[in-house]
Amino acid sequence: MKFRTPKTLRTLAAASCISLLSVGGAAKAADSTSPIVIPLHNWSSQVVMAYVIGGMFESMGSNVEYVPADSQAVYESIRNGDVTISHEVWQSTFGKSFYNAMAKGGVIDAGTHSATTLEEMGVPTWVIEENLCPGLPNWEALKDCHEVFATADSEGKGRWLEGPQSWHGDLMPVRLEALGLADNWTVKFAGGADALWTELASAKKEGRGTIIFNWTPNFTDADGFTFIEFPEYTDGCRVADGGDGSCGSPKGWLKKAANYKFPKTHPAAYTAFSKLDFTTAQIGQMAALVDTDKMDHKDAAAKWLKDNEAVWMPWTK
């Protein structure tokens, strides 16, 4: 027998059930033993952090499972419950995928890290040291030195190497236009992060200037990378928000996402996950263990957990 109640009523009932559960849950607080699925993407800090968080959950008695996933496609999986959490949601790169999945339902926002991020066009620091384009990092310098950044396929214009178009659409071409640089500059979309790093490495070898899209915290920080200072970001300055687009990127957030059932199935683990909060320095440490010290990702995570018990232990309480 199945009887139907009006939808609102049902939601209300469900909501009160949940609140009852969470009240009663404190007493029971027994996390489910089914594994928490953590995604692995293809950059060091994310992988180490995945193992760090996994280690933290394991110390609380949960079962953990890791699954390789594409960093854009993963939000659809979180939504469907195939993956439980994502711990590095970058505002400008993954914000769109994250909010798309959230709008469809099934993904919840599990808080924000202290680490602030910046995702912006920039140059390797040696370009400034060698004064290839006097006046950088101020963007006005770009008006006079587009030749330095020209490539074979840019037809004499200076080139910005943007990330794939799926990351932020036409943001950069629009910005060029709005800043009045479009006559001398063009945007090329790279296919992925690998292409950006390769460009960085080969430009350095050749001693040629290059402007690429990059972000911080990132492993490139270690070799020196300077972001171009565009007119400051203000609310509503982007075309999508009604502005003309002549502004730089905002300081971005780094969020955590989770499947909507996670708080119910693993209340203790979810509480720890929502408290979990990394700073830029900590993320840098984790990446450096792999990138600089050439450790294995799992070993690096184990080492970090051992060295930083004071940091993460309180979250699990």
Next chain:
Amino acid sequence: MMQVLQKNKFLQFLLLIVVFILLCMFIPATEGNWLWRFEPLLKSLPVVINNSVDYLMFDWWLIEVYDPEIEEYEEKPMMRQVTRSISGFILFLIEFVRELMLGGVKTIVTFTGWDWATENQWARWPGLPWTVVTGAVVILGYALGGVGLACFVGFAFTYIAIFGQWEPSMQTLSFVLIAAPTAILIGLFLGVWSYKSKTVENILNPLLNVAQIMPHFAYLIPVMVFFGIGDHAGAIATIIFATPPMVRLTNLGLKKVPAEVGEAGLMNGCTDWQLMRRVLIPSARRDILLGVNQVIMQCLAMVVIASLIGAKGLGNDLLIALNRLRIGLALEIGICIVLIAIVLDRLSLAWANKQTDYFADQSFKERHKYSIWFMGIFVVGLALAGVGQMIFKEGFNYLYLIPHNKGITTEPFWQAGVDWMWDTFFYTLKGFNEWLIIDVLIPVKKAFLGMPVVATFTLVMGIGFIVGGIRSALIVGAYLLFIALTEWWDRALITSYLMTMAVLISGVIGIVVGTLCAQHPTATRILLAWCDTFQTFPSFIYLIPVMMLFGVTDTSVLIAIVVYATIPAARYTVIGLRSVPAELHDAGSMSGVNRFQRFVSIELPLSFPHMALGINQTVVFALAMVIIGALIGTDDLGQLILGSLSDKQGVGNGLVLGFCVAFIGLAIDQILRTWANQRKAALGID
């Protein structure tokens, strides 16, 4: 005049070109001019597909399911329950094989649940020491193919172990060991069925074409939505990708079996099943084995892509290594993938070629010698692992499992190699690169984009008409029309430009190299081995050095495509030339032609149909690579497919874009295949 035109195809082509150029010159490139670009009438198709998939997966046939985890009833769609149980089954198989080799708890969990397994921490399945697994495959190699195969297999597995890639390799292997046999069985089944029923063949053919040409990225998202993320999703995507050649080759092989053979079987009183199992399939074994070879190659070619939707193992490690530009490490991983491919290929080949010895009257020891050997290896391996436990105090038992990154590595050597390549070639190549981009690629690209849509239709349908009559023209036109009515016509033109350039280069290289190598059996063997290697070697690895040398430009994209797309051109050329009967060679020699004349007037024309199919496959391979090109940075269909991974309408966009790519390939396929068949008929072969 008309009669001359009807007879002379060359004149027809000439006329077509003239019309084409006139159209290009006189149609203005203005917005809203339908002769220039069609209205995107199919613009909403992706949305429709997306909504239907959403409906199917999330809203259709809801059933109440109790979720013990949250102690609530939840409405779940039926479809999802069905697909997820398929996923669960495949995942169970993969985990089972994996845990045989590496140990773990998932298999136990399947029967007991997580609660029990968490309480009873002792209930963990121990993995086998790498020495035992290696020993076992060596015995298998010996049993199937003798000492040579045993040595090779032993070398491959030892390499994998001592380079510290054991764990990811076994993860990859376990996933391939499920995906490949499944693909082979499905392929065999569909191949036989399409041999038996013309209707099935007619239905299957276009589906196979699409499955083969559609870039795998296009169906990653649908697979993920339907089946969830994980090894099973990777396996399913791999099966979709790897099955078509098996179906094709099974069907082809069965058709080639002479009718007499089947009749002989019938006269001996075979049932249908016996006829198939004992007579037809063994007679068609050559083509079927080629199918098995292709399935294995395709499965390992998918390892990296599959890791994007959750397949564990080498693929993911490779992507991580490449993200830090660690080419040396990536190369070692790539070699592991190739080694696994070759090992599986050789073992399956040896198994299929092994004759049953019906007359042997062997003793117990003879019959069970391999099992006895294995027991021996098992005991020795365990003992060694025990000894290792005592020797290696610092936590890594090298005789049990050489941990990741604790093996030997040749990374510095390769890294130095890349640096050397840079220092030696960069400045020479730079000039060439600039010339190629400025004087060739940009003008060609602009020419492609400057074609009015009507001119493109005239040209392509005209060629279709000249080659295959009105039927071909209509089929080709229909494919084009679909693309022209989406909003991605310009993107499709860029894809066509990249593909055309790549096919031209690959075709020339492939045919020349293939021709040269076909002159000598050893050279042929070496070339075919190279083809196998490069077909499985993950193209991601050479993307980085190529991008270093040529920048994020179309040159890099072209090189990446050419490396891969040359394989079929070379392979089919060799096969074509070697299939020219020796009698014809002799007949030619007797008529007094010299070697060169014989080549030009006998071998070349006779192997033309084969070469055309090779070019056909080159087109397929080139289109499959547009997605890899997109990873470098293009503005074609591939880039949009990549973008659909994060899109709200990802499923619909991805599929429609995939169809656009597939239809480009199918249009060319239609023309080339018709032509090749006509030539074959005219030459009286096949």
